Amino acid sequence: MVCIAAFIILCLMSVIVAFLSIFRRDIGKRWWKTFKKAWGCVGKRLTLQKCETGFKEDIKNSILSKVIVKKPKLVKPISVGIEVVAVLIVLVTVWSLVEGAKAGLALWSLGTCNVQRPEACSLSAEVCSIDGDSGPKNPIEAIGYWFSDWGEIFSAIPDKFRDWDNAQLDLRGIMVHANVDKNAKSAIDIFDPGCSVCLQSYRAQKETGFFNEYNVLLVPFPIQNGDGEFKYKNSKMIVEYVMASVYQGNPETYSGAVSPALDIIDRIFMEKDEDHKSYQKLFNDYYSAEEAEEKIKSWLVEFGYSEAEVGEIESRAKSSEIAEIIAKNNDIVVNNIHAKGIPTMIYEGGKHTGAYKQ
Amino acid sequence: MSDFDYLAADDIYLDSACQSLRPRPVIDALNRYYTEHNSCGERVKYAWGRKTDELVEDTRDALLKFLKLKSRDYFVSFTLNTTYGINLLLQQLKPGLFKKVMTSDIEHNSPFLATMTFAKKAGIPRELMIRERDGSINLSNYDFKKALVVVNCASNIDGRKLLNLKDLVKTVHKQGGVIIIDAAQAMAHSSDILEKTEADAICGSAHKVYGPSLGFMIVRRDLLPKIETSFIGGGMVDDVDKEKYQLSAESPNHVYTKFESGLQAWGEIIAFGESLKWLEKRTKADKKNLADCSQRLFDFLKSQPRVHLLNEEANPTMSFYIDGLDSHMLGQALSNEGIMARTGYFCVHYYLDHVRHYPPLIRFSFGYHIRPSDIDKTINVLERILG
Ligand SMILES: Cc1ncc(COP(=O)(O)O)c(C=O)c1O
Numbered sequence: 191m192v193c194i195a196a197f198i199i200l201c202l203m204s205v206i207v208a209f210l211s212i213f214r215r216d217i218g219k220r221w222w223k224t225f226k227k228a229w230g231c232v233g234k235r236l237t238l239q240k241c242e243t244g245f246k247e248d249i250k251n252s253i254l255s256k257v258i259v260k261k262p263k264l265v266k267p268i269s270v271g272i273e274v275v276a277v278l279i280v281l282v283t284v285w286s287l288v289e290g291a292k293a294g295l296a297l298w299s300l301g302t303c304n305v306q307r308p309e310a311c312s313l314s315a316e317v318c319s320i321d322g323d324s325g326p327k328n329p330i331e332a333i334g335y336w337f338s339d340w341g342e343i344f345s346a347i348p349d350k351f352r353d354w355d356n357a358q359l360d361l362r363g364i365m366v367h368a369n370v371d372k373n374a375k376s377a378i379d380i381f382d383p384g385c386s387v388c389l390q391s392y393r394a395q396k397e398t399g400f401f402n403e404y405n406v407l408l409v410p411f412p413i414q415n416g417d418g419e420f421k422y423k424n425s426k427m428i429v430e431y432v433m434a435s436v437y438q439g440n441p442e443t444y445s446g447a448v449s450p451a452l453d454i455i456d457r458i459f460m461e462k463d464e465d466h467k468s469y470q471k472l473f474n475d476y477y478s479a480e481e482a483e484e485k486i487k488s489w490l491v492e493f494g495y496s497e498a499e500v501g502e503i504e505s506r507a508k509s510s511e512i513a514e515i516i517a518k519n520n521d522i523v524v525n526n527i528h529a530k531g532i533p534t535m536i537y538e539g540g541k542h543t544g545a546y547k548q
Numbered sequence: 549m550s551d552f553d554y555l556a557a558d559d560i561y562l563d564s565a566c567q568s569l570r571p572r573p574v575i576d577a578l579n580r581y582y583t584e585h586n587s588c589g590e591r592v593k594y595a596w597g598r599k600t601d602e603l604v605e606d607t608r609d610a611l612l613k614f615l616k617l618k619s620r621d622y623f624v625s626f627t628l629n630t631t632y633g634i635n636l637l638l639q640q641l642k643p644g645l646f647k648k649v650m651t652s653d654i655e656h657n658s659p660f661l662a663t664m665t666f667a668k669k670a671g672i673p674r675e676l677m678i679r680e681r682d683g684s685i686n687l688s689n690y691d692f693k694k695a696l697v698v699v700n701c702a703s704n705i706d707g708r709k710l711l712n713l714k715d716l717v718k719t720v721h722k723q724g725g726v727i728i729i730d731a732a733q734a735m736a737h738s739s740d741i742l743e744k745t746e747a748d749a750i751c752g753s754a755h756k757v758y759g760p761s762l763g764f765m766i767v768r769r770d771l772l773p774k775i776e777t778s779f780i781g782g783g784m785v786d787d788v789d790k791e792k793y794q795l796s797a798e799s800p801n802h803v804y805t806k807f808e809s810g811l812q813a814w815g816e817i818i819a820f821g822e823s824l825k826w827l828e829k830r831t832k833a834d835k836k837n838l839a840d841c842s843q844r845l846f847d848f849l850k851s852q853p854r855v856h857l858l859n860e861e862a863n864p865t866m867s868f869y870i871d872g873l874d875s876h877m878l879g880q881a882l883s884n885e886g887i888m889a890r891t892g893y894f895c896v897h898y899y900l901d902h903v904r905h906y907p908p909l910i911r912f913s914f915g916y917h918i919r920p921s922d923i924d925k926t927i928n929v930l931e932r933i934l935g
């Protein structure tokens with residue numbers, strides 16, 4: 191046990207010494223000699239040869255030799271202490287290796303290394319995360335979360351080998367109609383109007399011609415965290431109005447090209463008000479619920495609906511019908527696509543999380 | 549002792565079996581060579597060189613005299629150390645002359661390994677003889693017919709001596725064998741066992757005999773026909789033609805050049821002569837002090853229930869381990885107290901580790917520099933450790 195612990199310490203210290211040598215060659219050189227011997231021993235042990243004193247003994251001996259003459263009674267407890275520390279180091283290391291593996295696997299399968307708080311993962315692409323609930327309240331719960339994370343990770347692994355087919359997903363949303371070629375490949379783009387990464391992504395898609403290359407279905411998705419809260423306060427309302435507008439154009443499918451719906455999204459992502467504040471920011475941080483709704487309604491008029499039609503859209507937006515459509519979309523995004531953050535896009539048979547990059 | 553006046557009161561050097569502390573006269577002789585007659589021996593005619601040659605000759609003579617050997621029968625060559633000497637012999641002995649090679653179980657790695665490679669090279673078996681607790685070999689157990697025997701005559705574990713060395717040499721010779729003695733440990737305090745020996749060669753290290761870092765070989769002249777020179781170069785030839793050479797060793801006066809390839813450590817050789825002189829001057833009181841110190845520490849170690857002492861009797865070289873305490877750790881702890889002792893298996897891995905399965909050991913080995921106060925302090929520290 192001490193042997194493995196010593197190996198770990200040796201690895202860490204070698205890195206430190208290597209770093210130190212950059213600044214203080216003399217100190218580095220002195221330590222390097224010790225490490226070279228220790229590493230030689232590691233090599234020998236790995237090939238099952240003998241080594242008279244290794245790094246493990248060196249550490250243990252140098253500690254014990256300092257106390258044995260003055261306080262021989264302490265040798266036993268200190269020896270035990272060293273062994274205990276060694277066991278702890280091994281446990282911590284095994285733990286961190288498992289955590290590392292978990293994070294790596296999660297990054298690969300779910301696109302984030304932090305299952306509960308995807309935004310907190312600095313290794314993944316930037317996303318607006320769909321967080322879990324407020325997290326464990328006690329160690330027992332933490333263990334439960336730990337295992338449920340693994341469950342999520344493993345259930346997402348098949349996604350990596352899945353050939354994503356838009357038709358099978360059966361999501362509702364706005365068809366972007368910029369594409370002239372009707373035979374172009376299709377794509378799905380799940381976004382939240384309040385999500386800043388979605389804004390970047392949308393802008394990038396426009397700039398690089400993503401909407402010309404694919405038949406894109408924009409799926410508005412108000413991010414709701416595990417505890418039921420909406421991440422961006424006005425997103426739910428905006429999505430309801432957008433989906434109600436989509437219905438106005440495509441009552442059978444709730445899916446298709448409806449320019450006012452697209453115009454709302456486009457304005458939120460692309461435009462600013464007279465004070466040069468982006469609409470996304472205004473909806474997220476400045477408008478009250480009433481102001482926000484009034485704004486959307488005024489835009490719908492501006493984009494060509496009559497007052498009566500806007501009234502119809504408003505009542506549909508608040509209907510259980512639209513609520514169900516949104517809930518169904520939500521279920522597909524979370525439980526079928528296993529999106530941990532958005533934007534999440536599906537194109538060329540693959541799932542892509544984070545802002546669009548060409 | 550004033551010859552070790554440089555040794556501080558709190559420096560306790562207990563590793564003489566590896567290297568003795570050098571007395572002042574030896575250090576002075578070495579310095580004199582460097583400061584007064586630094587020169588290439590054996591090659592030059594100028595005054596400094598002649599002085600060097602003279603003193604080197606004195607050392608060769610002194611060494612033979614030290615072991616009461618006749619220059620008619622033996623010559624002395626110098627080399628790096630015991631290990632090198634043994635290898636020089638084994639690498640150049642004609643392998644076809646032997647039916648087997650024999651050594652003993654308690655040997656230092658230097659004969660232990662060299663006999664392995666010899667057996668392999670010659671394609672002959674290697675036999676390990678068991679050393680009795682008193683160090684002797686039960687001769688009736690072995691057949692020495694055409695055997696090459698390489699054994700120590702004093703062990704570096706506990707100083708036990710090859711008590712029946714004389715009989716062994718006689719028996720080996722009678723059965724047509726050759727015997728080489730590893731005298732590394734015997735020379736300093738047990739050289740009497742080698743006096744007037746008839747062994748074919750004796751290898752030793754000056755650095756274990758109060759001398760400078762140097763090896764020596766004492767070789768019987770009649771062994772030479774069995775040697776096939778293959779380590780060769782400057783300092784060994786009288787004449788060289790395009791494809792052949794004439795060895796200086798062919799002349800009886802320069803026979804020692806047989807093993808001395810290249811420039812030798814003249815200063816060290818000369819200082820070694822001084823150490824032999826110094827050693828012969830040890831008084832009864834010096835010897836008694838060494839024996840008393842050894843006995844006191846032996847008695848102390850023997851009385852401690854947790855101490856496993858390998859020695860059967862007191863000797864300036866003692867090895868032991870303490871139940872439940874790692875010897876390397878203890879070595880460091882002793883070192884923190886100024887006590888310098890060897891830990892581990894002292895190059896006797898086979899016997900100590902693989903035959904006896906001992907844990908790493910601690911070895912105390914004394915020389916004439918030892919002071920009663922060193923023993924007081926060592927016992928005191930060990931008492932504290934043992935609780
Ligand atoms: C019995 C014995 N043989 C051989 C040797 C090797 O001596 P050197 O290292 O001087 O070659 C030693 C050294 O400790 C020894 O004790």
